[in-house]
Amino acid sequence: MALQAGIVGLPNVGKSTLFNAVSNSAKAQASNYRFCTIDPNVGLVDVPDARLDKLKALVNPNKVVPTQIEIVDIAGLVRGASKGEGLGNKFLANIREVDAIVHVIRCFEDENILRDEGAINPVSDKEIIDTELQLKDLESVERKLQRSEKMAKTDPKIKAEVEVLQRCKAHLEEGKNIRGLDLAKEDMPAIADLFLLTIKPVMYVANVDEASMHTGNKYSEALKANVATEGAEVIVMNNNIEAQISEMEDPDDKQMFMDEYNMTEPALDKMIHAAYKLLKLQTYFTAGVQEVRAWTIQENWKAPQAAGVIHTDFERGFIKAEVIAYDDYVKYGSEAACRDNGRLRIEGKEYIVKDGDIMHFRFNV
Numbered sequence: 001m002a003l004q005a006g007i008v009g010l011p012n013v014g015k016s017t018l019f020n021a022v023s024n025s026a027k028a029q030a031s032n033y034r035f036c037t038i039d040p041n042v043g044l045v046d047v048p049d050a051r052l053d054k055l056k057a058l059v060n061p062n063k064v065v066p067t068q069i070e071i072v073d074i075a076g077l078v079r080g081a082s083k084g085e086g087l088g089n090k091f092l093a094n095i096r097e098v099d100a101i102v103h104v105i106r107c108f109e110d111e112n113i114l115r116d117e118g119a120i121n122p123v124s125d126k127e128i129i130d131t132e133l134q135l136k137d138l139e140s141v142e143r144k145l146q147r148s149e150k151m152a153k154t155d156p157k158i159k160a161e162v163e164v165l166q167r168c169k170a171h172l173e174e175g176k177n178i179r180g181l182d183l184a185k186e187d188m189p190a191i192a193d194l195f196l197l198t199i200k201p202v203m204y205v206a207n208v209d210e211a212s213m214h215t216g217n218k219y220s221e222a223l224k225a226n227v228a229t230e231g232a233e234v235i236v237m238n239n240n241i242e243a244q245i246s247e248m249e250d251p252d253d254k255q256m257f258m259d260e261y262n263m264t265e266p267a268l269d270k271m272i273h274a275a276y277k278l279l280k281l282q283t284y285f286t287a288g289v290q291e292v293r294a295w296t297i298q299e300n301w302k303a304p305q306a307a308g309v310i311h312t313d314f315e316r317g318f319i320k321a322e323v324i325a326y327d328d329y330v331k332y333g334s335e336a337a338c339r340d341n342g343r344l345r346i347e348g349k350e351y352i353v354k355d356g357d358i359m360h361f362r363f364n365v
Contacts, residue, residue, distance in 0.1 A: 006098030
């Protein structure tokens with residue numbers, strides 16, 4: 001279940017360069033041109049997980065399959081996109097289809113890279129994107145509110161829906177994102193069909209110059225201060241350096257390159273993990289001689305749902321799950337040893353899968 005994270009931002013902030021760096025199945029054209037990405041590029045991205053390497057060493061399987069998320073490179077928005085400026089309507093529609101947003105913000109100076117918005121100002125750049133998304137959401141909310149208010153005159157059940165829409169409208173008119181509105185679970189059906197843009201979870205990538213890739217700079221610090229109340233994560237990186245690292249196939253060359261820049265790991269790994277967490281995803285494993293494989297599920301899924309990720313028959317005919325905690329598997333070194341030491345558990349339909357569980361499902365259809 002590869003959920004999508006969409007890369008957004010103003011033109012020429014490093015979106016396509018970042019996409020090139022994270023994607024291992026597609027490459028976007030990265031050029032100093034306002035609309036170099038007309039159609040959204042989609043790439044499947046492996047989620048780095050050191051636990052897979054450990055399981056590989058213990059099991060010695062024929063192959064190892066990591067879990068993945070989809071990264072969508074959406075062309076640069078511009079001021080006025082909500083009213084159709086640039087290719088606004090198309091781009092906003094692309095954002096509507098993703099599950100989470102990776103907002104790339106320029107935090108470096110370079111007079112050779114075009115910029116329409118004057119002096120570098122990451123806070124202002126963020127607010128431009130926020131405003132365009134808020135205006136589009138406001139348009140959607142107002143349209144539905146008009147219909148619902150008319151229906152509420154003859155159908156009292158619609159009254160609660162109207163109240164939710166009115167709250168959303170007021171919140172957006174204050175220049176705030178819907179994800180910051182304290183909506184209850186029972187409120188969500190009122191807006192579910194709108195696929196609002198500002199309700200999507202977001203993380204920020206501060207694209208800095210080489211000198212600032214470890215420490216950040218005044219621009220990235222201003223961005224962090226601005227989004228502190230959102231509880232959003234800010235990943236500081238130099239997108240060009242990350243793209244160069246991603247192109248290296250030889251592990252020794254990659255390590256030498258990172259050593260040159262005093263890097264212990266690519267910043268991209270942190271970004272991918274953050275995106276995975278942002279989507280409220282977690283991983284369980286299957287481990288056998290044929291393959292060791294990571295499977296993506298939503299947090300708090302029960303065992304039958306997790307089994308369904310492998311095959312729908314597994315969920316439909318679910319009987320039991322054999323479960324070993326990752327730490328126990330590493331401690332005892334094998335499934336057989338875990339079984340002998342009482343660390344293999346049999347769980348039923350109500351078991352909530354934990355991140356890192358090694359699982360084997362029993363089913364009958």
